[in-house]
Amino acid sequence: MFLLIMAALAAMILGIGLGSVSVSPGEILEVLWEEIIPGGQAQEKAASREDAGVQAGAATQTDEAAKTNAVSRVDDVTRTLVMNIRLPRVLLAFLVGAAMSVCGVVMQSVLKNPLASSYGLGVSAGAGLGAALVIVTGAASGLLGAFLLPAVSFGFGLITVVLVLGIASRIDRGLSNVTIVLIGMVLSLFFTAVMNLLATISPTYSQRINLWLLGSFSMKDWSSVGILAVVLVLCLAVFAGFAREMDIMTFGEEQALGMGVDLKRCKWILIGTVAVLTGTAVAFAGIIGFVDLVAPHVVRRFFGSSHRKVLPASALFGGAFMVLCDLAARTLASPREIPIGSITALLGAPFFLYIYFGKGKHAGKAKKASKNADR
C-alpha cells in the first residue's frame, strides 16, 4: 500500500512535469511548497505573478518578476503553468480515475459480476444524452453553458439510474442482479441511440458531441477539482462503511440474504452513491471507459478481494493510471491531444493482460475462474 501511494505521487509529479514545456521535479516541489505556505511573502509573489501572467505570452519579464526570480529560482511562467494548468489538470485526472475505479469495485461486488462497471447502469448513456441535448440546443456556448453542460449531464445520468432501478424493482421486487444488468443494458442502448440520432440530424454539433463523449481533462479549473474532491471523499466514506456488506455480496444474493445482509437497502444505497460519483466524474471529464473495469482486477491481483484493502488501493491505482494516461494523451501526438478515452483502452488493455496473466500473489486465477464457469 505504501508503495502504491509513492507510485501515485510519482505519477502526479511526472504528470505535472512533462509536456510541451518540461518542469523538473525539484521546481515542482518548490512551487508547491511555496504555494502551500501562506504569509506575506506568498502574497507579494501572488501580486507579481499577476503581472507576469499578463506578459507571459511575450516571454518578457517585468522587473518585479525578475526580483521574484532572484528569491525563488522558479520563474513565474513556470509557476503559472504548474499552478493554473498542470496541477488542476493532474489532480482532476487523478480524482476522475480514482472515482471511476472505486465505482467499478462497488458495481462488481454489488452485481457479483467481474464484468460489471458503472456504465452498465446507463449512467454514461444518460449523461451523454444530456450533454448532447445541451450541445445541440446551442446552450453550451457562453458562460452559462460552461456550468449547464456538466449539470445537465449529471442530472441525466442520475435520472437514468433511477429509471433503471425503478423499472427493475417494478419487474422483480427482489431487485436481483440479472434484472438490473438487463434493464441497464436496454436503457443504455436506447439512450445511446437517441444521442446518435441527435448527432446525425445536427451535423454541425456532431463533432463536438463526439469529442465530449471521448473525454478530456483540458480547460478545467480549480472549481471542478474542488467539487469532485468533495464528492469523492463523501462517496468513499459511504463505500467504506459498507465494505463488509460488499464482501458478503460477492458471494451472491442468496448467501448474502442467508447471512443477514439487508440486501435491497444495501443495493439502493451503493448503486445510488455510484450513480452520483460516476455522474459527477462524467460531467467533468466526459465518458472515459476501461479504468473502472480494469483497475479493480489489477488491484485484487495484489491485495486480495477484501474491500477494506481493495477500495483505497483501487482509488490510488486508478488515479495514478489516469494521470499517466492523460500524460500520454497530451504528449504522444503533441501538439494535438488524443482523446483520453481511447488512451485508457490503448494503454490499459496490454497492461491489463500483462498483469492478469503474469506473476502475482493471486495469479493463475483467471484460468481457474473460467474453468469453474464451464462446469
Place this chain on the structure above:
Amino acid sequence: MRLHDGRERRKKALLKAEHINCGYGGPPVVKDISFQVGEGESLCILGPNGCGKTTLLRGLSGILPIKGEVSVQGKDLKGMSARQRGRKIALMSQLAETYFSYTVYETVMLGRYVHQQRGLFAGRSPEDERMVEESLQKVGMLPQADRLITELSGGQLQRVYLARTFAQDPQVILLDEPTNHLDLKYQVELVESLKEWVGQGDRCLVGVFHDINLALSFADQVLLMEDGRTAALEEAENLDLALLNRIYGLDVKAYMKDSLKRWE
C-alpha cells in the same frame, strides 16, 4: 437425544412453521406446509427433484416472501430485520463458485457479520476470532486458513461455507444438500459435526439431503414432500417405505440392496 413422544416435542418446539406457502410470483411452489422442530433435533426434508425442498428452505430463511408463519422460540421472524433474523437462522445454500479471491479465514469471518457493529469503524472482537478458529477447526480447515477460496476444491469450499455458517452462531441452521461435492469420508464427518453442533444447547437443524440413507441416519424427523405438499411428517424410523417408493417412483429398498450386493 431423540424424542419419540410427539407431545413432548411440541412442548420444546424451537422452530415452528405454520401453513407455509411460497413461490416465485406465480402459483405457489410450496403449499401449506407445517412442522415443528424441537431443541437439539434435526428435521430432514426428502422428496424428488422439483418438489419444492429448496424453495421451502428459502421461505423459512426469509429469502423468499411467504404466507404463513415461521417462528423461533415463539418469536415471529416476519417482523425482524435482516440482521436480527441472521442471528436466529442461517441458510447454507447449495454450493456457489465465486470469482472473488478471499482467504478461507476472511470468508469464515464474514459469517460474524450479524454479530458485529455496522459501519465505518467496525472491527472484529476476540470473540469473533475465537468463533472463526473454532468453526474452522470443526470442519478441519484450520490448517488451510490462509489459502484462497478460489484455489479450493468443491468439497473444501463446501466445508468452508459450513464453517462460516457455524461462525454465524444461529439457533437454526438450514442446509441445502450440504453433502454435495463431498467425499464419503467428509460426508460422514460433516454429519458428525452437525450432530455435535445441534446437541449443544437450544439449537435445531433442518436439512435437505439427496442421499436417503444419510438423511435417515441423521434426522429425528422426516418431512416427505410431493409436489409442494406434505406427503408425510414422521419420526425417521416410522417412515413408510411404500410411500417412499411411490413418491420416488423406485423400489428404494431393492435399489439399495442391489448396490450393497456389489461388495458381497
